[in-house]
Every structure is written in structure tokens, then in C-alpha cells.
Amino acid sequence: MAVFKLENVEDLYEIGEVLGSGHFGQVREVRERASGARWAGKFLKIRRGAGSRLGMERKSVEREVEVLQALQHYNIMALRDVFESRAEIVLIVELISGGELFDFIAEKESLTETEAIEFLKQILQGVSYMHSKHIGHFDLKPENVMLLSNTLPNPDVKIIDFGMAHRFIQGEEYRSMGGTPQYIAPEVINYEPLGTAADMWSMGVITYILLSGLSPFQGYTDEETLRNVVGMVYEFDDQHFSQTSAMAKDFIQKLLVKDQKERMTAEDCLLHPWIKPLTRTQIAKRNRSSINMKNFKKFNAKRKWKMSYNMVSACNRLCRLQLHCKTSALQEQEMRQCESDQEDTETKPASLLRRRLSSSS
């Protein structure tokens, strides 16, 4: 078992504002007391017992830390330190203050393919490095591609959230069902042995969306989306791809390939003529083609709305779960009391909670 620093994180860092939230905790800005340097602190709640449903398994955090420790690349969020207390593990990571790449792009009036490629190239460089270390991210999506700062015209891209990442060990198969339906590869849905190629499928989906503002496999329900992915149901319709170059479509087509072995690797992508043009004509074609900004803005607004909706739903679920846990504990206690108090026969959770609330007020 990995051992993290047992000092109190607040002795060394001043805890600041909330920057974002995930399933198991918050990310907050922190300031190192000794140097004044600004970092981000990812505060992860840890599951306390085998029966508990709240928080993350310690093993999962250990895996995320191990992956981040193995990755030192300019386009990947850097890990500085890890602290542990009874209920929480805190990852001190590089502060990435430029927001999400997609939000930055959605603010623009227009964007040529050449400009869009500058961002894609940075993501691909990070992914290529990660894959060279035999690590797959398995959750590449717009929410996990951020910018170091948004004040420069050409900001630096940073890949974040290695909570689903996996380090491959030679000779060991890896299967996972995790991910976000819109972005996951068919082999993930089919529960087949996975490789780093699954990330390349997600890169294909991200590129498709970036150029058209359409999500290639999105259905009305998650089930329909997954069916579309497995059935490879996608097209480049004229309405959304009228400003897109043939080279860009070729690039996407070589990523959205069902057979993992036939899919382009990140290294292949960096050498594809759309990313690395060889002739003047290819350069000119990229400059003349642009992303479908009107539709991209619509896609991004809808995406942000969905994220807020999911966050509210997650909070509601958590509240219900906490209520359930408290009620179960209370029920147990009440049951014990009932043995000596035969008059008290009411054991329904709601009423127990009501009693508990009224007794504590």
C-alpha cells in the first residue's frame, strides 16, 4: 500500500476557492505557505469501510497517483505532492487556470482548421507521451482538456483527470466498462481487452465535434448512443461539414475505426498530412477551411447545461445516499433500543429520521 504524507495539508497550504468538483470531491486553489506559490488541491473522500458506499476506494486513488507520478509532460497536469488524513486524500497538482479548451474556443468569432490543429496537436503530444509510457487515459473528453491560462492568444493545453487511467503491464489483459457514452470506443462497450487505441477513438470523436459542433454517435438516450457507437453509425453530413477539408475528414475516418489495430496511433496522427502538411496545397486547404462555429457554440452551450444538470442530480443523489446511511445507522440503533422498549414499534426510516431530527432540534 502506498503511503502518502500524513502531515495536515492545511499546515503547509492555505486552502482557497473551489475550482471544480468531481464525483468524489472538490478541486480548490491552494497557496503554499512557505513559498506563496499557487497550486490546485484535489480533495478526494475515501471510503471508510468495505460496506460504505460513500467516497472513493483507496486503491483507485493509489492508481491515479501512480499514473500521475509516471507522467511528466508539458501537456499533462503535473502532480506535486499527496497528503492523507483519515477520511481524505489530497493531491497537490499544477494549477490550471485557463478553463476548458472548448469554452475558450466557443468565445471566438471564427477559427480556421489551422488554428484548431494547434490545440489538437498539443493534446496529441500529451497523449502520445502517455501512450509511450504504456498508460491509457480512458476518459478523454472536452471536460478533461484544459488551458494553462486563457490570456494568451495561443494558450498551452493540459490534459487532466487521470481517475480512469490505466498503466498496462505486459502480458496482462485489461478490460473496463467505464467512460462517457459519447466518447467511448466500441471495444469498451463490448468489454473486450483494451489498449491505448481506445483513447484514439475518443480523439476522433473530439475532433469530429470540434469541427462540426455535432457529436457523431449521440442518441436520445445513453443506450441509443452506445448502440450507435457499436454499430459505427456516423456520417459527415453536408449541412454541418460544408466548411471542413477532405483531409480533416480523412483524419477522423482513420480514428473512428472499429478494429483497434487499424486505428491511427497518436504518433500516426502527428504525422497525418492534416496535422503535418507536406505541400503548399495542403497548407492552403487547412487555412481555407474552418470550424462550424455557429454549431460549435450551440454544442458547447448544451454541454455546459448538461454538466450543471448532472452536477445537481449528483448532489441530490448524494444527499439521498447520506440520508439513507444516516437512517440505516439510526435504524440499527433504534432496533437495539426496541429490545428494551417494546412500545416503540415504529421502524420506518422516514419516521426514524423525523424523530432523530426532532430530538436534535
Ligand code: ATP
Ligand atoms: P470526475 O468525477 O469527473 O472524474 P474528478 O473527481 O476526477 O472528476 P477532476 O475531473 O480531476 O475531478 O476535476 C474536477 C474539476 O476540477 C475539473 O472539471 C476542473 O474544472 C477542475 N480542475 C481539475 N484539476 C484542476 C487543476 N489542476 N487546476 C484547476 N482546475 C482543475
